[in-house]
Amino acid sequence: MTSPNKRVFICGSALRGQPDHQNLQSAEFIRPAKTQPIYRLHAAENGWHPAIYEVTEGGISIPGEVYELTQEQYEYLLANEPPHMYPGDVVLEDGEVLTAMLYPRELVEQHNWIDISNYGGWAAYKAAVVS
Template identity: 35%
Template sequence: MESIVYLAVNGTLMQELELNGNLLSVGATFVRETTTEPAYRLWSIDDRHPAMLKVTEGGVAIAVEVWAVPASGVSTLLKLEPAGLCIGKVRLSDGEEVLGVLGEPFLCEGKREITQFGGWRSYIREFAEG
């Protein structure tokens, strides 16, 4: 049996959003909705997708989905992600550490910080209504 990697996603890979098909195409299955520990900040990258960074101070809990991804699909998934996004370790609110989609710092330079929304879905809902 193939090993499984738990992956926290915080943007367009989430259920019913633009790139969720990328997760489904590698055989990933939804596990649960949760939040990160309060140590992250979030930026909108041209309102196309978010970028989440871990910070040493001023972080908040960010809404994420955890997916079970076949290990063989992780590299395929990463190659399909927009430039500047990467995989790193993310600590969830319950203390569990999983892999997660993070942004590289350069990607966030000069972009709109959206940390106050607590997640991509909340931001796009506000943005769409705004």
């Protein structure tokens, strides 16, 4: 019997301590995690939210958190994501494949949004630009 719940990798503004954490409602925190080093991280919409996408070279490992969401919590999360974000697969360090909110690379490049891949994750970037 399979669970109707969904495990999701969170690596942006819904992390613990970030302003959109309430979008997870009472989802169960499972563990901290990192992706395999095959992604880039940008600050989209002038730092309003993160934008991640997969690359074939020059990728980094993005830190985040794994949560287990009910179908209702997942639908709420999707409904509250910024425009253009979409659910897609990410590969974690340990090889587990989970859903995360991705962003079209074409839009990142079109708008030339800042690459924050070397900050150590979304929370570290936000702490650096606020302080």
